Amino acid sequence: MIRIAIVEDEENCIKKETEIIKQYFVGKRIPYDIAVHMNVEWFLMGLKEEVFDLYILDVKMPFKNGLEAAREIRKLYPDPAIIFVTNYIDYAVEAYEVNTYRYIPKSNLGEKLLQALDSLLPKILEKEKRCYMVEKRGEIDKIPYSDIYYLKKDGKYVDLVHRGGITKLRKTLIGILQELDGKEFLPVEKSYAVNIRHVMQIKGCDLIMRDGAAVPVGTARIGKVKKEILDFWG
Numbered sequence: 001m002i003r004i005a006i007v008e009d010e011e012n013c014i015k016k017e018t019e020i021i022k023q024y025f026v027g028k029r030i031p032y033d034i035a036v037h038m039n040v041e042w043f044l045m046g047l048k049e050e051v052f053d054l055y056i057l058d059v060k061m062p063f064k065n066g067l068e069a070a071r072e073i074r075k076l077y078p079d080p081a082i083i084f085v086t087n088y089i090d091y092a093v094e095a096y097e098v099n100t101y102r103y104i105p106k107s108n109l110g111e112k113l114l115q116a117l118d119s120l121l122p123k124i125l126e127k128e129k130r131c132y133m134v135e136k137r138g139e140i141d142k143i144p145y146s147d148i149y150y151l152k153k154d155g156k157y158v159d160l161v162h163r164g165g166i167t168k169l170r171k172t173l174i175g176i177l178q179e180l181d182g183k184e185f186l187p188v189e190k191s192y193a194v195n196i197r198h199v200m201q202i203k204g205c206d207l208i209m210r211d212g213a214a215v216p217v218g219t220a221r222i223g224k225v226k227k228e229i230l231d232f233w234g
Contacts (some may be wrong), residue, residue, distance in 0.1 A: 001031045001032065001033055002025065002030060002031070002032045002033070002053050002054070002124055002128075003032070003033045003035070003050075003051075003052040003053050003054075004021060004032065004033070004034050004035070004052060004053065004054045004055075004056065005034075005035045005036075005037065005043070005052040005054070005055045005056070006018065006034060006035070006036045006037070006056045007037045007038075007040060007043050007055065007056070007057045007058060007061075007066065007069055008036070008037075008038065008056070008057075008058040008061075008085070009038050009039075009058060009061045009062065010058070013058070013085065013106060013109075014036055014038070016109060016110075017056060017085065017109070017113065018034055018036065020109070020110060020113050020114065020117075021034060021113075021117070022034075024114060024117050028121070030121075035050075035052070039063075040061055040062075040063060040064040040065070040066070040068070040069050041063055041064060043069065044064070044069060044072055047072060047073065047076060048076060051076075051077055051080065051163075052080055053080055053081070053124045053127070054080060054081045054082075054083065054120065054124070055069075055070070055073055055080060055081070055082045055083070056083045056085055056113075057069055057070060057082060057083070057084055057085070058084075058085055058086060059084050059085075059086035060086060060087070066084055066086070067098065070082050070084075070098040070100070071098055073098075074098050074099065075210075076210070077146075078099075078146070078197045078198065078210075079127065079146040079197065081101040081120050081123075081124070082098065082099070082100050082101055083100070083101055083102045083103075083104060083113070083116055084100055084102070084103045084104065085104045085106055085109060085113070086103070086104075086105070086106060087105065087106050087107070101116065101120065102116040104116065127144070127145075127146065130144065130145040130146075130182070131143060131144050131145065132144075132145065132148065132160075132179070132180060134160075134167055134169065141167070143160070143162055143164070143167065145180065145182055145184070145195070146197065147162045147163040147164065148160060148161070148162045148180075148185075148195050148198075149161045149162060149163070149194070149195055149198045149209050149210060149211050149213070150192060150193065150194040150195060150198070150209055150213070150215055151173060151176060151177075151185075151192065151193045151194075152191060152192055152215075153173045153190070153191040153192070154168070156170060157169060157170055157171075158171055158172070158173050158176055160176070161211070161213070173187070173190075173191070173193060174187075177193055183232070184196050184197050184232070186225070186228055186229070186232075188207065188215060188217045188221065188225050189215075189216065189217060189218060189221065192215050192216070192217075194207055194209065194215055196228075196229055196232045196233070198210040198211075199229055202226055202229065205217050205218070205219055205222045207225075207229075
């Protein structure tokens with residue numbers, strides 16, 4: 001299921017965007033879900049409750065604009081695509097500061113939104129496949145790689161810290177990293193590994209994570225860890 005959020009205050013634009021998206025995914029025979037928000041502040045209040053694969057934002061709206069909404073999205077979620085749909089070109093430079101995927105004029109919505117969906121679809125489908133499977137008591141939980149913040153060794157267990165909470169696994173840290181086999185996961189100490197996508201700041205010998213946690217790195221390793229993180233970011 002591909003989930004799309006539309007944040008837009010003009011009913012005509014909402015109708016047009018939803019129709020384009022509906023026809024596109026029905027034609028591809030791919031399940032989808034569209035959530036429409038006409039009020040930015042209400043949308044932001046529920047931002048932590050659900051995550052979408054794609055956010056389509058109007059730039060100019062009452063109270064808070066789409067750029068402010070995009071900044072709040074990026075504080076929580078590094079991976080979802082953001083597309084701005086607008087009549088105003090003045091905000092284009094600022095839009096790309098929040099890692100915008102497309103900046104589409106409303107006058108050319110039909111053609112440009114379809115082009116963006118075509119370009120995005122393979123990336124979204126690939127991300128859907130990248131999940132870590134956790135089996136407990138006969139049940140299987142699927143944790144997307146993009147939701148994993150960091151891993152912490154705790155005795156005979158490893159705490160997998162993710163957006164939904166903490167999953168405790170009776171495995172070795174090295175073993176889990178081998179299972180994940182993702183370049184975004186970086187071992188930083190014997191007891192810690194981080195998802196570089198969720199490192200928000202390097203402060204002294206601490207890595208400040210998206211959930212606010214500080215992951216410690218020894219002084220002997222901090223230089224190498226910094227370089228690997230900066231290389232990944234670059």
